[in-house]
Amino acid sequence: MTDPILSAQGLNKTFVMHLLGGRKIPALRDVSFDLAEGEFIALVGRTGAGKSTLLKCLVQIYRPDSGRVQYRDRNGAQQSLTEMGDHALLDLTERDFGYVSQALSVAPRVGALDLMLERAVGLEPEAARARARGIFADLALSPALEDVYPVTFSGGEKQRLNLALTLMGAPRVLFLDEPTAALDPDTRTRIVDVLLARKRAGISGIGIFHDMEAVAQLADRVLEVDKGGIVAERANHACTF
Amino acid sequence: MAGPVIRAERLSLRHGKGCALCHAPDFVAETNICPQCGTVWALRDVSFDVMPGEVFGIVGESGAGKSTLIDILDFARDPSDGAILYAPWKEGLVPVHDATAQERRYLRSFEIGVVHQNPRRNLMMGVSAGGNVVERMLAAGNRHIGEMRGVAGDMLDHMELAGRMDLKTGTLSMGMRQRVQIARALVNSPKVLLLDEPTTGLDLSVQARTLDLIRQVHRRLGLAIILVTHDWSVLRLMARRAIVLKAGRVVERGTVAQLMEDPQAPYTQLLVSSAL
Ligand SMILES: Nc1ncnc2c1ncn2[C@@H]1O[C@H](COP(=O)(O)OP(=O)(O)OP(=O)(O)O)[C@@H](O)[C@H]1O
Ligand SMILES: [Mg+2]
Numbered sequence: 001m002t003d004p005i006l007s008a009q010g011l012n013k014t015f016v017m018h019l020l021g022g023r024k025i026p027a028l029r030d031v032s033f034d035l036a037e038g039e040f041i042a043l044v045g046r047t048g049a050g051k052s053t054l055l056k057c058l059v060q061i062y063r064p065d066s067g068r069v070q071y072r073d074r075n076g077a078q079q080s081l082t083e084m085g086d087h088a089l090l091d092l093t094e095r096d097f098g099y100v101s102q103a104l105s106v107a108p109r110v111g112a113l114d115l116m117l118e119r120a121v122g123l124e125p126e127a128a129r130a131r132a133r134g135i136f137a138d139l140a141l142s143p144a145l146e147d148v149y150p151v152t153f154s155g156g157e158k159q160r161l162n163l164a165l166t167l168m169g170a171p172r173v174l175f176l177d178e179p180t181a182a183l184d185p186d187t188r189t190r191i192v193d194v195l196l197a198r199k200r201a202g203i204s205g206i207g208i209f210h211d212m213e214a215v216a217q218l219a220d221r222v223l224e225v226d227k228g229g230i231v232a233e234r235a236n237h238a239c240t241f
Numbered sequence: 242m243a244g245p246v247i248r249a250e251r252l253s254l255r256h257g258k259g260c261a262l263c264h265a266p267d268f269v270a271e272t273n274i275c276p277q278c279g280t281v282w283a284l285r286d287v288s289f290d291v292m293p294g295e296v297f298g299i300v301g302e303s304g305a306g307k308s309t310l311i312d313i314l315d316f317a318r319d320p321s322d323g324a325i326l327y328a329p330w331k332e333g334l335v336p337v338h339d340a341t342a343q344e345r346r347y348l349r350s351f352e353i354g355v356v357h358q359n360p361r362r363n364l365m366m367g368v369s370a371g372g373n374v375v376e377r378m379l380a381a382g383n384r385h386i387g388e389m390r391g392v393a394g395d396m397l398d399h400m401e402l403a404g405r406m407d408l409k410t411g412t413l414s415m416g417m418r419q420r421v422q423i424a425r426a427l428v429n430s431p432k433v434l435l436l437d438e439p440t441t442g443l444d445l446s447v448q449a450r451t452l453d454l455i456r457q458v459h460r461r462l463g464l465a466i467i468l469v470t471h472d473w474s475v476l477r478l479m480a481r482r483a484i485v486l487k488a489g490r491v492v493e494r495g496t497v498a499q500l501m502e503d504p505q506a507p508y509t510q511l512l513v514s515s516a517l
């Protein structure tokens with residue numbers, strides 16, 4: 001059996017709020033799991049359970065207090081993300097990881113399509129443009145939005161642009177923080193279809209979903225997070241919602 | 242993998258001689274002033290690496306030592322202790338304090354461009370915008386006036402200053418002066434660009450445009466940029482990694498996402514939580 005593409009081993013994270021007299025907020029305790037290549041994991045759980053914290057600890061936006069995150073790179077070499085220098089970490093995660101947060105943060109006064117083109121690597125301008133337009137359309141973003149500054153986008157449009165920007169690259173692993181929240185059922189289906197197509201192409205993923213239909217369609221495995229720990233795990237085909 | 246273009250190695254800059262207390266390696270104080278001898282440690286043990294083509298941020302409030310650090314990186318002044326190592330110049334990373342005066346002039350003319358917080362430090366206000374750019378080419382030994390005018394004109398066009406070449410710099414707006422500085426800094430194709438608060442004090446729309454121009458330059462030329470700012474949104478837009486300076490010391494370092502989303506040091510938490 002091949003090694004997992006991503007492996008979390010004993011992750012702990014407690015926030016220390018120095019401005020509040022050093023108050024400690026435990027957020028993750030002893031989280032371990034493996035993500036197999038090509039697998040999609042859904043994280044579910046109550047609000048404040050630690051799901052977003054877990055995603056951020058995986059991609060090293062949050063630095064875990066202890067534990068390791070191991071990643072098997074394109075050459076099959078094991079990389080320890082928790083021990084890597086920050087420059088090497090960025091080189092690796094910018095190329096191989098697609099992290100889609102709930103907040104869109106982009107350059108002001110640059111149109112949506114141009115933002116996507118900035119992410120195109122190693123493509124001729126025409127090919128890049130075609131690819132960007134294709135992703136835009138797949139995510140049900142209107143062509144009329146292509147040259148609009150995203151600051152005026154609706155919540156759902158911003159969210160989809162975030163995903164679109166990520167998909168412009170060639171991520172091997174997707175980290176998705178509620179990619180279908182705040183979308184109407186039709187649009188949600190479109191997003192799930194796009195993600196399913198990526199999955200069929202061999203991309204791995206881990207995502208936070210409150211939408212059980214999306215979980216049922218996408219996930220191979222469901223991990224339930226509660227009070228910063230993984231409290232239940234089930235294979236998706238075995239569960240009924 | 243290619244190594245860093247520039248490395249700061251335990252840089253300190255003190256005003257005063259220091260004493261046994263503040264020279265001790267483990268000396269720490271609340272401020273940058275030694276309580277015993279009154280020596281001001283404008284910078285203390287500052288280290289970092291900047292990789293080719295990367296935008297590296299230096300964050301901190303006023304008085305943290307950011308502009309002092311820029312002066313040292315621009316070889317305008319020497320550190321009291323520590324070293325700047327610079328790569329594109331010779332084989333490998335070479336300490337700059339070994340350089341001769343002539344080599345330093347070369348470094349300052351060709352390898353490093355600087356945009357100061359105060360444009361008056363770089364620009365002659367009574368001279369035209371084009372003249373300010375040409376002056377830097379003259380300093381680099383260029384003597385062909387027609388050619389220099391052509392290059393300066395192109396640089397100013399890139400900075401959206403077409404047609405302003407012959408206007409006196411002192412008559413230009415703050416945003417335009419800042420762009421003249423950038424044109425001047427870039428005209429000899431440096432490998433490292435130092436930007437000291439390049440958009441502070443500009444109107445928001447001018448700020449957005451200036452940052453966009455800097456981003457374009459960065460993408461087109463692929464040079465390394467060291468960006469000093471106290472503005473987290475500018476940092477997030479522009480930089481990948483950064484250090485946080487407080488009273489001359491590095492209190493935290495990391496990726497920009499780490500610093501903004503999971504600040505560890507009390508001072509970084511204060512700065513991030515104070516951002517709008
Ligand atoms: N950067 C931070 N600094 C301090 N506390 C934080 C930080 N990020 C998260 N927390 C705290 O950690 C806990 C877990 O939050 P997290 O965002 O991971 O929850 P979640 O499961 O994603 O919830 P939701 O479903 O509401 O998005 C919360 O108590 C939260 O307030
Ligand atoms: Mg969340």
Ligand SMILES: [Zn+2]
Pocket residue numbers: 259260261262263264275276277278279280
């Ligand atoms: Zn002293």
